[in-house]
Amino acid sequence: xxxxxxxxxxxxxxxxFSAVVLIGKSQNSPIVIITxxxxxxxxxxxxxxxxxxxxIYCERAGVVNxxxxxxxxxxxxxxxxxxxxxxxxxxxxxxxxxxxxxxxxVLTGGLFALLHAALSITFKVDQIISGTVINILAIGITGFLxxxxxxxxxxxxxxxxxxxxxxxxxxxxxxxADIPTFGRMFDQQPITIAALVLVFVTHYVMFYTRWGLxxxxxxxxxxxxxxxxxxxxxxxxxxxxxxxxxxxxxxAYFTLQSVPSFQPLMTNGRGFIALAAMIFxxxxxxxxxxxxxxxxxxxxxxxxxxxxxxxxPPQLAFLQNAYVVGLAPYILTMLILxxxxxxxxxxxxxxxxxxx
Amino acid sequence: xxxxxxxxxxxxxxxxFPGVLANDHVDFDLRKGEIHALLGENGAGKTTLVNVLYGxxxxxxxxxTVDGNQMQLNSSRDAIKHGIGMVHQHFMxxxxxxxxxxxxxxxxxxxxxxxxxxxxxxLDRKEVAQKVTNLSHQYGLDVDPLATVGDLPVGVQQRVEIxxxxxxxxxxxxxxxxxxxxxxxxxxxxxxxxxxxxxxxxSIIFITHKLKEVLAVADRITVMRGGRVVGTVAPTETNExxxxxxxxxxxxxxxxxxxxxxxAEEVLKVEDLHVRDVxxxxxxxxxxxxxxxxxxxxxxxxxxxxQTELAEALTGLRHIESGHxxxxxxxxxxxxxxxxxxxGLAHIPEDRQRHGLVLSYTVADNLVLCDYYQPRxxxxxxxxxxxxxxxxxxxxxxxxxxxxSPFVAAGKLSGGNQQKVIVARxxxxxxxxxxxxxxxxxxxxxxxxYIHKEIVIMRDRGVGVLLISAxxxxxxxxxxxxxxxxxxxxxxxxxAKKASREQLGLWMAGVHETA
Numbered sequence: 001x002x003x004x005x006x007x008x009x010x011x012x013x014x015x016x017f018s019a020v021v022l023i024g025k026s027q028n029s030p031i032v033i034i035t036x037x038x039x040x041x042x043x044x045x046x047x048x049x050x051x052x053x054x055x056i057y058c059e060r061a062g063v064v065n066x067x068x069x070x071x072x073x074x075x076x077x078x079x080x081x082x083x084x085x086x087x088x089x090x091x092x093x094x095x096x097x098x099x100x101x102x103x104x105x106v107l108t109g110g111l112f113a114l115l116h117a118a119l120s121i122t123f124k125v126d127q128i129i130s131g132t133v134i135n136i137l138a139i140g141i142t143g144f145l146x147x148x149x150x151x152x153x154x155x156x157x158x159x160x161x162x163x164x165x166x167x168x169x170x171x172x173x174x175x176x177a178d179i180p181t182f183g184r185m186f187d188q189q190p191i192t193i194a195a196l197v198l199v200f201v202t203h204y205v206m207f208y209t210r211w212g213l214x215x216x217x218x219x220x221x222x223x224x225x226x227x228x229x230x231x232x233x234x235x236x237x238x239x240x241x242x243x244x245x246x247x248x249x250x251x252a253y254f255t256l257q258s259v260p261s262f263q264p265l266m267t268n269g270r271g272f273i274a275l276a277a278m279i280f281x282x283x284x285x286x287x288x289x290x291x292x293x294x295x296x297x298x299x300x301x302x303x304x305x306x307x308x309x310x311x312x313p314p315q316l317a318f319l320q321n322a323y324v325v326g327l328a329p330y331i332l333t334m335l336i337l338x339x340x341x342x343x344x345x346x347x348x349x350x351x352x353x354x355x356x
Numbered sequence: 357x358x359x360x361x362x363x364x365x366x367x368x369x370x371x372x373f374p375g376v377l378a379n380d381h382v383d384f385d386l387r388k389g390e391i392h393a394l395l396g397e398n399g400a401g402k403t404t405l406v407n408v409l410y411g412x413x414x415x416x417x418x419x420x421t422v423d424g425n426q427m428q429l430n431s432s433r434d435a436i437k438h439g440i441g442m443v444h445q446h447f448m449x450x451x452x453x454x455x456x457x458x459x460x461x462x463x464x465x466x467x468x469x470x471x472x473x474x475x476x477x478x479l480d481r482k483e484v485a486q487k488v489t490n491l492s493h494q495y496g497l498d499v500d501p502l503a504t505v506g507d508l509p510v511g512v513q514q515r516v517e518i519x520x521x522x523x524x525x526x527x528x529x530x531x532x533x534x535x536x537x538x539x540x541x542x543x544x545x546x547x548x549x550x551x552x553x554x555x556x557x558x559s560i561i562f563i564t565h566k567l568k569e570v571l572a573v574a575d576r577i578t579v580m581r582g583g584r585v586v587g588t589v590a591p592t593e594t595n596e597x598x599x600x601x602x603x604x605x606x607x608x609x610x611x612x613x614x615x616x617x618x619x620a621e622e623v624l625k626v627e628d629l630h631v632r633d634v635x636x637x638x639x640x641x642x643x644x645x646x647x648x649x650x651x652x653x654x655x656x657x658x659x660x661x662x663q664t665e666l667a668e669a670l671t672g673l674r675h676i677e678s679g680h681x682x683x684x685x686x687x688x689x690x691x692x693x694x695x696x697x698x699x700g701l702a703h704i705p706e707d708r709q710r711h712g713l714v715l716s717y718t719v720a721d722n723l724v725l726c727d728y729y730q731p732r733x734x735x736x737x738x739x740x741x742x743x744x745x746x747x748x749x750x751x752x753x754x755x756x757x758x759x760x761s762p763f764v765a766a767g768k769l770s771g772g773n774q775q776k777v778i779v780a781r782x783x784x785x786x787x788x789x790x791x792x793x794x795x796x797x798x799x800x801x802x803x804x805x806y807i808h809k810e811i812v813i814m815r816d817r818g819v820g821v822l823l824i825s826a827x828x829x830x831x832x833x834x835x836x837x838x839x840x841x842x843x844x845x846x847x848x849x850x851x852a853k854k855a856s857r858e859q860l861g862l863w864m865a866g867v868h869e870t871a
Contacts, residue, residue, distance in 0.1 A: 210464040211475040217450055217461050224448035227412070228462030228520075229433030348451070 005280065009290050012332070013041075016297045023319075024308040031181055037300050039185045042192060044303070045289075045296025046257070047072060047267070049195045050250030051274025052281065052288035053202050054109075057243035059283060060206060061236045062219035063120055064127040064351040067134030068247050069271025071112040075251025077142040079105025080164060080262045081149075083255075087165035088157075097165040102191070102252045109248020110241050112138065117240040121233060124353035135271075143264045164260035191249060191257045198246065202285040215239050219347035222354040232354045247271070269330065276333045282344050294336075298328035361387045362424075363559050364409070364440070364528055369418035371404050378404040379415070380583040386528065391550060391560045393574035395567075397603055397800035398771065401583040402563050403445075406530045409561075410442045411435040422528070436463075441521025442530040447513050449520075451506030458505055459520045460484040484523075491522050496552050511542035518549065522558075529553065530561045535569055539658050540828055540861035547573050565603070565800070567596040567610075568829070579603055604802050614812045617836040619648040623700075623789045623820035624670075629679035631662070631669045638677070639665045641844040647789065647820040652811065654835030654852070655824045658864050662844035663824045664706055667793045670822075671703045672696045673711075684788045697726055700788035704778055704795050706824075708771070712778040715767030719759050720748035722766045723781045755780035756806070772803030779810055790814055793824045808834060828860060842866045 017037050021030045028036075051068045058065035083101030086092040092100075112134050119130040149156045168189050172178075176186035206212035214235055217225040222232045250270075255262050273295050280294075281287025302325040305312070312319050319325055364386040371379040379401045386392050394402045407413045409420060411429035419426055422438045429435055435442075449458050457479075465477055485501035492499050497515045505513060514534060521529055531550075535543045550560055550573060564570060570577055571591045579586040579602040586602050600608040624647040631640035639662040647653045657663055668674035670681060672693035680689035688696050697703075705711035713722050724733050724744050733743050748762035757776045759769055766777060775795070783790065792811060796804040811834060815821050825831050831838055832855065839849040840863040848863045 205476065208478055209476045210479060213453075213457060213461055213464065213479060214475075217453070220450045220452060221448070224450055225461065227410075227432050227442070227444065227448045229431060229436060230462050345452075 009294050012294050013297045016301045020301060020304050023311055027308060027311060035182055035184050037304055040300035040303050041293055041296040043188060044299045045292045046192045046195045047250040047253045047270045048274045048277050048292035048295050049199060049289050050246050051271050052278040052292055053198055053285060054243035054247035055275055055278040056202060056283055056285055056288060057239045059350050060219045060347055061215045061239035062222060062347060062349040063236055063240050065116060065243060066128060066131035066275060067116050068274055069267055070135035070138030071109045071244055071247035072251035072271050073142055073267045074112050074138040075105040075108040075248035076254040076266060077262055078108040079252045080255035083165055084162055088162045094165045098168055098256050101256045105252035106245045106248040109244040109251060113240050113244020117237045121236050127351050146262060146264055167260050168257045189257045191253050199285050199289040219349055222349050273329060273333050276337050279344055280336055283346060295329045295332060298332050301328055302326050363388050365421045366409060367419050369405060369408055370416045371408060371413055372416055377583050382585055384578060386559050386561060388559055389554045389557055390575040391554055391562050391573055393570045393577045394561060394563045395570055395577055395599060395603060396580035397565060400580040402580055403532060406532060406561060406563060410440060410530060436524050439525055439527040441524060441526025443517040443534060445533040445536060447517055449505045449513055449516060453505060455499055455503050455505060455516050456481050456485045456488055456501045458516060459488055459523050463524055488519060491519050495522065497549060510537045528559050532563045535564060535566060539864050540857060541865050567599050581605055600801055608801055608805055612808050612812060612833040617651045619651040620818060621649055622646050623649050623684055626681040627679055629669060629681065630677040631665045631674055632677055633665050639844050643846055645839055645846060647822050649820050650815060650818045651836040652815050652821040652823055652834050654831035654838045655841055656828060656831045656838055656860055656864055657841035659826050661841045663841055667791055667824055670791060702782035702785065702787040702790045704782055704792040706793035708774055708778055713766045713774060716765055718763045719766055719777055720744050720762040722777055723748050723751050726781060726785060751780040751784055772799050775799060775803065775807060779807060783810060783814060787819055789820045791822045794826065796830060828857060840864055
C-alpha cells in the first residue's frame with residue numbers, strides 16, 4: 001500500500017463523512033455523527049473485506065476468482081436455510097441455530113470454491129468462465145430453492161415463510177466499548193470482528209509464514225516452486241478452498257448478521273466490489289481492507305443520511321432519494337477501477353493454469 | 357561399479373515422448389569433483405537426460421544410482437534429498453522475491469526440501485540471510501541476500517541459483533546452458549566459480565552447445581545426438597571440428613568462409629535515433645550509424661540494451677521519438693512497414709515464432725507474406741493460389757527447407773526449418789538491406805552454418821547487412837565492421853579485423869577504456 005493510494009482512501013472517506021456531518025450538524029454533534037458513521041462503515045464493509053480476502057488467497061496462489069459474488073450468495077442462502085431448519089424443525093434456540101448457520105455458510109463457500117478449483121486447476125477451464133459459472137449457478141440455485149421451499153404449493157414450509165431465528169448478537173469489546181461516545185465503534189457483531197482479525201491474520205500468513213511464501217511463489221512462478229519440491233496443484237487447491245470459506249463467512253453476514261431474511265440476489269454486486277477493493281489494495285490484505293472501508297463509507301453515507309432526511313437542504317433534494325445515494329458504492333467502484341486505481345501489479349501467474 | 361570416484365551413474369535411460377524417442381538407452385556417469393560436459397544439438401536429448409536425473413521426468417526404463425545407491429526419482433524433492441541441484445536455462449527464480457526468499461523457498465526451516473507439516477511456521481529471514489552470506493563467502497559467489505531478484509543482472513541471478521542449490525547441500529550440480537545468457541566476462545566469472553566448486557568437491561554436469569567453452573572448462577565431454585550418446589572424450593584428445601562432426605554426424609565448416617568485403621554506396625543511414633520500449637522507457641538514445649552495400653555491420657551487445665527496439669524502429673514496427681533514417685537514399689522515418697519493405701528491406705526478426713511467421717498458416721502462405729498483394733500473386737483481391745504454390749515449391753527447393761509438403765502449418769517445422777522459411781521469403785526478394793536480429797538463436801550447428809552462408813552470399817551480391825546478435829562469435833565471424841551497443845547507445849565502432857573478443861566484451865559490459 002503506497003502513500004498515494006492511502007491518501008485517496010483517506011480523502012474519499014473524509015469527503016463522505018463531512019457530507020453527513022454538514023447535513024446533520026444541527027441535530028447531532030459532529031463527534032456523534034462521525035462515530036456513528038465509523039461504526040456503520042466498519043460493519044457494512046464486512047462482506048467486502050471478507051470477499052477481498054477470498055480474492056487475495058485465490059489470486060496470490062495464481063487462480064483468478066470472479067465467483068466471489070456467487071460464493072457469498074450461495075453461502076447467504078444455505079447458512080440462513082440451515083438456521084431455519086435448526087430453529088423451526090429441530091427446535092433449537094437462537095444461538096445454536098445461528099452458529100450452525102454460520103458454519104454451513106462457510107462450508108457452502110468452501111464447496112463452491114472446490115468447484116471453482118476443480119474447474120480451473122484440474123480441468124484448466126478458463127478461470128473467468130469458471131467464476132462466471134459459479135455466479136450463475138449460485139443465482140440459479142438460491143432463486144430456485146427459495147421459491148420451491150417457501151412459496152410453492154406443497155413446498156417444505158407449506159407456503160408460509162417461517163420466521164428466522166434472528167441475527168448474531170453484537171459483542172461489546174470490554175473496556176474499549178465503555179469509552180464514552182467512541183465506544184460504539186467497538187460494539188460490533190461477531191462476523192465483523194472476525195473479518196478484522198482475519199485481515200491481520202492473512203497479512204501475517206501471507207508475508208511471514210512458510211505457507212504465505214509458498215502461496216506467493218505458486219502465484220508468481222509455479223514452475224520455480226515446482227522445481228524446489230512444492231506441490232503447485234495442492235497449494236492452489238488449498239488456497240482457493242480457504243478463500244471460498246472466507247467468502248462463505250462473508251455470505252453469512254447478509255442473512256445471519258445483517259438481517260434475518262433472504263432475498264434473491266441480495267449480495268447485490270458486493271462480491272465484485274470486493275474484487276475492486278482487492279485490486280485497489282494491490283493484493284495486500286491491509287490495503288484491501290482500507291479500500292473496502294471506502295466502499296463501506298459510501299454505504300454508510302446512504303444509511304446515515306436516512307436519519308437526517310428532513311435536514312437535507314432543498315438544493316440537494318436528490319440526496320433524499322435513497323436510490324440515488326445507494327448508487328454511491330457502485331459509482332465509486334467504477335471511478336476507482338477506471339481512473340484513480342493507478343498501476344497495480346497482479347501476481348505474475350494469476351489466471352494461468354499450471355502445466356507440468 | 358567398482359570405481360569409488362563415481363558419484364552419479366545413469367544406466368540405460370530411455371524416455372519416449374509422443375512421436376519422439378528423446379533418450380535411447382543413455383549411459384552417463386559423473387566422477388567426484390569433475391566438470392562433465394554434455395554436448396549436443398537442440399533436440400539431442402541433453403535436457404531430457406538431466407530432467408530425468410533431477411526427477412522432473414520419469415524414465416520409461418533405466419536406472420540412476422547416486423553414491424552407489426539405486427534411487428527412485430519421482431520429483432525434484434527426491435533429487436534435492438540426494439544432493440542434486442540444478443540451475444535451469446530459464447532461471448527458476450521469483451523476480452518479486454528477495455534473494456533470501458528465493459533461496460529459502462521450499463526449504464524454509466530445513467536445509468533440504470523440508471517436509472510439509474507446520475505450514476504456519478514463521479519464516480526466519482535473518483538466519484537464512486546469514487547462511488547465504490556465509491555460503492557466498494565460502495564459494496566466492498558474491499550475492500546480496502536482501503536484494504530483490506528482479507533488479508539483479510542475469511549473471512548475478514545465476515549466482516543466486518547456484519547458491520540456492522548449495523544451500524540445499526548439493527554435491528552434484530547440473531548447469532543447463534548456463535552461458536547462453538551471459539556476457540563473455542560473466543561467462544569467465546562463471547567458469548572461475550565452477551572450478552572453485554569442483555575444488556571443494558562438488559561435481560558438475562555442464563550442458564552446452566558451445567564448443568569453445570567445452571574445450572576450455574570440461575574434464576570430460578559426452579556428446580549426444582538424436583537421443584543417444586555418441587561418445588565420451590577428454591578435451592585433450594579432441595578439437596572443435598571433431599566435436600562438431602560428432603554432434604551433427606557429418607563434417608561441419610565452423611569458420612565462415614568469406615572474401616574481403618567490397619563496400620560500395622551507403623544503403624542505410626541512421627541519424628540520432630531515439631526510441632522508447634513497451635514500458636515507455638527510452639531504450640535507444642541517440643544512435644547514429646550507416647551500412648554500405650556489400651558489407652556486414654554487426655551490432656554486438658548484451659540483450660536488452662536497445663537492439664530489439666532499434667531493429668523494430670528501422671522496420672517500421674515501433675514509433676520513432678526523434679531522429680531519422682534513410683534507406684537507399686529515401687527518408688522512411690515514421691513510415692509503416694510496407695513502404696519500407698517495398699524500398700528493399702529484408703527483415704529476419706528476433707522472435708521467429710511471434711514476428712517472423714504466422715505459425716498456423718501453411719509454409720506456402722508464409723512464403724508470400726511480404727508480397728501476396730502484388731500482381732504476381734493476386735488478381736484484384738483474389739489470391740492466385742497456383743502461383744503461391746509454384747513460388748513455394750521453388751523456394752523450398754532453393755533454400756532446402758525440410759518440410760513434408762508446402763501445405764503443412766509453419767508451426768509444425770523445427771526451429772531451423774522455420775528460420776529457413778523466413779530466410780527464403782526475405783532474401784528471395786530484390787532487397788538492398790537485410791536486418792537480421794539474432795538470426796541463429798536457438799538453432800543447431802548445421803542450421804547456423806546454413807544461415808551464415810546465406811548472409812555472406814547476400815553481402816557478396818552487394819546487399820547491405822545489419823546483423824544484430826548477442827553471440828559474440830557470430831558477430832566476429834560475419835561482420836566487416838562491429839558496433840557495440842550499451843544502454844541504448846553505440847559505445848564503439850571498430851573494424852572487425854582489428855577487434856578482439858576481450859575488448860568487445862568489456863564494451864558490452866559498459867566498461868570504457870581508461871588508458
